[in-house]
Amino acid sequence: MELCDLTIAQARDGLGARRFSARELTEAHVKAMEVARGLNAFITETPERALIDAARADVRIAAGDARALEGIPLAIKDLFCTEGVLTTAASHILDGFKPPYESTVTAKLWAQGAGMLGKANLDEFAMGSSNITSYYGAVRSPWRRRGDDRPLVPGGSSGGSAAAVAARIAMAALGTDTGGSIRQPASFTGLVGMKPTYGRCSRWGIVAFASSLDQAGSLTRTVRDSAIMLRAMSGHDPKDSTSATLPVPDYEAALTGNIRGLRFGVPKEYRVEGMPAEIEKLWQTGIEWLRAAGAEPVDINLKLTKYALPTYYIIAPAEASSNLARYDGVRFGLRVEGKSIEEMYEATRAEGFGDEVKRRILIGTYVLSAGYYDAYYLKAQRVRALIAADFKRAFETVDVILTPTAPNAAFAVGEKMDDPLAMYLNDVFTVPISLAGLPAISVPAGLSSEGLPLGLQVIGRAFDEETVLRAAESLERAANFTARPPVLS
Amino acid sequence: MSIDKATVAHIAALARIRVPEADRERLAGELRKIVAWIEQLDEIDTTGVEPMASVVEMTTPQRPDAVNDGDCRDKVLANAPAASHGFFTVPKVVE
């Protein structure tokens, strides 16, 4: 078996048994990164760094001192600040920015022995669902439709992370999920994408998009790898006031394979108009798989589902308009000179931000501005409270909820691009969960008629990632998703 | 009130983003569409509903009053597009 095809769990065993070294494992991935450069999955490649990390890992392994991710090469979404390494958020406005600090989550990964292959491409400031808004160019998915060679989007915003893991460039990747930015690309590229509960992973050192929604997570090829990553990433951080003070369970130990008696909700509101029949069918199949494993389906109502997207498109841009005010050309990043400071601000921000980012800043500014705050922002926060209450009610009778991850498979670069609203609809199934701050995972469950991956989403109670992972593993086993991107064959 | 070119100019000024005159009409159209779409929230009765403060059911943690950061001027200035004598510099501001 090729080294790049290994899962983290397999590599851990292989490294432990000295079947190969961390150096060999990393070299194989560095080579894959070079070969697959056409995907544009990385903004910054750091192969030298990865090899140094691997050499250190080999020393620890030799000493019998291996940690949870010892010698595992990862891709890091370029939204995480990495000390001394260019960090761009895929935006022109962060030109040349090298943070003098390391994000909490990446620091935790390094402390577990992981290595960094590079900083993965993304939608600019994580705003997008197709990874086409990056200043550094669109990412291409390693997948193709059957008999159609047009390049496809990997989903977004963690598109580079998804492409890298799907194309076997990285064993796993860090992503962030604000409204679906891990789960939707995971669904598009046949990966497991986990968004933990808001507050589970520290946001410190992650370039902020929408603070009340942003959450770090991982893209992996298996549920077990997802569990391994989550344990390494999680934990209370006194530097993040919204970080939960709960202990971190051993998520891998939660993968018992036993979901007998588990009650899972099936919300009928997720049968949205225009959803392809094959997605509806896949969902039904998923229900059968879980039932066959001994779980019990329960019809539930999540009445406000269709209002989640408009709610999200008030709250997220409002927070973003404020979070992105710091990009002013004074302390870091791009500056476009002007005769006055006002001119400098306006020129810098006009040139530094791309169209989608500007659009969201303007919307966010508008909904917060005098006379509109109550009608839009406060209204949205009230609806958000109702959406969260809907989930809370549902979880009184069920342990998890099963839905499709996205209403469609990956689309071609160029499709859906002229209409921002059509693009926003990609996140219709993921956004409600983000608004409620709940944990959710996307598991590859099958292929579309065109041969593209489709994912199912498992949603859990706040801080109950263990049950989510356990149910996801059950789905994974039943689905037995073995399809590989055509690029690899 | 519907979003027009003047609205775009106003919010762009608030957001300190130069939007050329030629782009304002197009942007106004896009924003109008998005705002019309988000206005479907009006269908929901939210009387008596407290706006959500945070999904985290916690209160803000408080840290002890200790000096454990700062004193790193070089790091703070290292990324600055312009700095002089230990200061960030910007085009002159007239008060």
Add this chain to the structure above:
Amino acid sequence: MALIEGKTGNWEVVIGLEVHAQVVSRSKLFSGAATGFGAEPNSQVSPVDAAFPGMLPVINRFCVEQAVKTGIGIEGKVNPTSVFDRKNYFYADLPAGYQISQFTRPIVSGGSIALDLPEGRSRTIGVTRLHLEQDAGKSLHDQHPNLTYVDLNRAGTALMEIVSEPELRSAEEAGAYLRKLRTILRYLGTCDGNMEEGSLRCDANVSVRKPGAPLGTRCEIKNVNSIRFAMLAIDYEARRQIDLIEEGGVVKQETRLFDSARGVTRPMRSKEQAHDYRYFPDPDLLPLVLDPAEIERLRAAMPELPDRKKERFVQDYKLTPYDAGVLVSERQTADFFERVAKGRDARAAANWVTGELFGLLNKAGKGIEQSPVSADAIGALLDLIADNTVSGRTAKDVFAEMFETGKDAAAIVEAKGLRQVTDSGAIEAAVDRVIAEQPEKVAEFRAGKDKLFGYFVGQVMKATGGKANPGTLNELLKKKLSG
């Protein structure tokens, strides 16, 4: 009520003050950088203060406590839950593009401050609110012909913004308000009140109206950095508005700066743009919830505040309200006085502290905390007066020497032989000697020139080296001269 005379009649000035008081704390409100004044530029800046990407705020517990204490001190209501909001605007020294402040739900609501006005008058002014917020950095506009220099050392320092009701009616009242507020802050130790260093800054909202008329349009005078300037700025601004209106003009709502060199206010150019701060709750911070037990603990630990202390001084020590007011204006002075007064004649103690001690301290340009003479040392001197070891007159000389050398009173009295002569035999001998030496003056006195008595007192004092007990001396002299 102080009215201002104009061409068209009398005017009333309406003033509301917004005071920004820097919280005394080691580290900043939301970061662990130091807060000291006068450090090298940008040396007290953390990536949080500079609003680097991904940086997050965590609140300083001590700053919260200081705000609670201050809230209790101004008799406000401490809110069990308060919320931090973002106030969004662009400015060179506001790194995040927003200030973390409190808007709809401040930590303290309401309150009041009693003004001490001349001639023992008093007025109570309502406080609208006190909220916590972060300070901005500092822009230096005069270091370079076409650049502004930005120093973020102050960025993120904790401020308490204390907003008064528009109930002040003269510059004098505004001055008294600021003095009283500063006194309270210093008593509590929550702000050092140093206006020169900017730890206490004042924005004044000023409008004028005919008595009884609705409120006029107000102008906000920003960042006045002394009480005197605040009073000058208000007086100038009130007069400017009156003149403007009387000449047919209209007051425009605007932000103005006080030019202390010229004594005028002028519109602030950079703030002309219409404001729309787009406040919304900071999603990086959860609601601030205070433990009621903690609030009670702070309340129980409150020091006695100036108003209460003054009352007690008048009651218990029988001081005049004026003297009591002078003594309580600084907590250290009041403490000093009480230490001197303990077990002694309190009014004498008050006279010595406000008279002799303040006189010498003023001359030396020192504060009470730098006094070279301790409270116990003054007390010991008062004891020497009380037990007739020295006369009050001699004591003043002794005190001057104590102030200069730091020696204690008894040592000086001993070394210089200043012990008062109370032995009537010795005084009698001196009286006899003086009478014998000055027969003509004695004759004049006995012939009715009473004024000469003082002359004889002086002569006897001189003869005893100033040490004669004045009572004994007077008594003996009177007897001998008349006899």
